[in-house]
Amino acid sequence: MSNNFVPKEVLAFLQRKKLKPTDHWTDLWHGEHARYFTVARSVYADIVNDVYNEVVKAIAEGSTLKTFQERLTPILQTKGWWGRAEDGVQLGSPRRLRTIYDTNLRTSYAAARWERIQRRKKSRPYLRYVCVLDEKTRAEHRRWHGLILPVDDPFWSTHYPPNGWHCRCMVQQVSKEDIDANGWTVGESPEESYRSWENTATGEVKQIPVGIAPGFDYNVGVANLRVKAREQVAEKLRKINPAIAATAVNRLVRCEDFADFYKNPQGYFAVGVVDNIIKQALKAEASVCCLSDETLLKNQEHHPDLTIDDYRLMNHVLSDYDILVQDTAKSVVAVKKIADKNYWLAVKVTRKGNEIFTTTFHLAEDRQLRKLMTKGKRLK
Template identity: 30%
Template sequence: MADGIPFQEAIDFLAGKVLLPTRRSDDLQHAAQVRGYSVAGVVRDDMLADFFAATLKARRDGTGFNEFRKDFDAIVERTGWQFFSHGKTEEERRAWRAQIIYTTNMRTSYMAGRYSQLTDPDVLRYRPYWQYVHSGALHPRKLHLSWNGMVLLATDPAWKVMYPPNGWGCGCDVEALSERELRALGKTGPDPSPDLQPYDDTDPRTGQPETRYPGIDRGWAYNVGEEWLSGLVPRELRKPLPPFGETAPQADLPPMPEPTRMPAGMVLPANQPDQFYIDAFLKPFGLKGDRGYFRDASGGIVTISQSLFEQRDHDGNVLRTKAGKFGRGRYAALMAETIKAPDEIWLDWAKTAAGAVVLRRSYLRNVILDNGQSIFVRFEWTKAGWIAITGFDARESYIRKWRRGALLYARKG
């Protein structure tokens, strides 16, 4: 809110988020940070909903940090939440953690809203240049400070990486300039595009390769506004997740991408030992019976391990494996590929056998086998278990009933 006027674009950015419980700050990356609202260490759905309501109130009503801090304290007192933080006293610890939650969400929603405004065709025609504006922090990131005053065309690819915020606590901004304002700065045209010097690195959670940039925190090398408006989820489908019991297949969905042709050998031989199918599932993730994590196409973390195929008693003892149950072992490699390269990822609610309500992540993919058969593959993952289903019914009318809840990812094309 500025001068008492709600910043509607920033409000819309927050209001369209999906609540995603997380244990660590890097459980979500890039697109998942834009699509999802999370607070590291908050895994209870009700608690996360309370934090989201407090955050949205701060953005919508402009109530400021002090009011958010009161809401933060009330949630902690009510739930007994034990959170990670810095500080020697309880007051310092609460102030630090509340500030991180508040600042991160206010800055990302503000900059997403700014991007929406600045890329309006009428604004771009009159103000085709963007100037990087450093926050003026007392202890600046040197690279951010070196970009201060740099003017680039709004269409310069560098903004895909360096559009702020560029890290935790980054308060940098972008100002749009007209031709006249550019010349008033003594410039006859935009500055040379910066050499952002990308380098190869490894995701510390998953071991997957990732690209890093100097001066930009891990997980922040993306344009929050561009991802919001034209990223992995079409804007018209960026809807919050309805409450439990109210989710239903969405109407007027665009068709799924064309089926992918699979190479020979993706359907495994029948009547093999369970371990054969388990190994075939784990191999694409670089695992051999051990536990690991995989960052999916939406930017979220999914747990991958042999335990997915184990049936246990109430004490946690393994009773048997179930890799070949219902003949699905033959499709173990297809299940793995569906997680690695889905057509769509959806989030909705599921009820466990014990009656608990949990979030369910569904990976959907249409494929054509080497013999010409069409297969629809669905892999559902929750913290309480998983379900993998393959079927020959690949009709849109059948698939539509599984396209429900909130869309997290859609493969282009």
């Protein structure tokens, strides 16, 4: 797949990712890979950063696997992330670097390809599954070779390649004229069978389509566009009048996409607009406040009593708070009593000052409020 021309969408997919050290390869699942870059067994951020930089460089330059390995191997060896650890865990190795290189290369191109598919689906409304058809091709994938289905067929939500480690399958976007000229026919979405697979790290059992490796039964292109769209919405809101942005946010958190974000957090979502008091306290350039997938997941774990309707109140808490305390130079806590409940919402500004994110959201007891007001600077 290496070549000198790299579509801008390929690099944009990689460059938009945030780095996240993880212990197990299942710590990130499905669409989370559209938002984060990780290396399993990498507990230190500098290892993830080193690998990420070399992956981006290799794909941007169209470098071969050999060149990628030659550049990265001495870096990882110098930092001690090579061979087997004392507990027997495999760290860096030629095989691992091949998997990292191959997976990122193929998923990046697959995400970029899906963007192009969506742009062209009016004139080319079908996708044809294509295998390499050699001795390395998986038998399960071979049976899908030549299958033609509409772009929006549900089959592609789980079977859009790559469908496993080192899977070389692709899709070919075709028109009705292409189908007629080649004597092809549009098929029907196959009835797939499923197998149980246990995540050994968590004990959770998932149902995986037969023929697809665990973790690959999703469409990386759909996940990428979902994350990208949410980020674009937030960016547009930052550029308009705050009052108009606040009205838009109130509508957005009641739409289907926010419900999807709540159930399956990916990317970040605009959930509120701060007033000038908060903006000045944080020395922020923007007024829009966003909720990230990582914060939402942590919040759902630590505060399971909150429902989606509670999260829809975030903008109300930020715009009409009863208590406002600046607890650090970069963060404030807003509290609003609604229906006898004290909603506590903490937000922070990023280092550059151009973005505001929530850090925690929960119901607070009176004793917590008393402690808050002795902790920081009372703004209201």
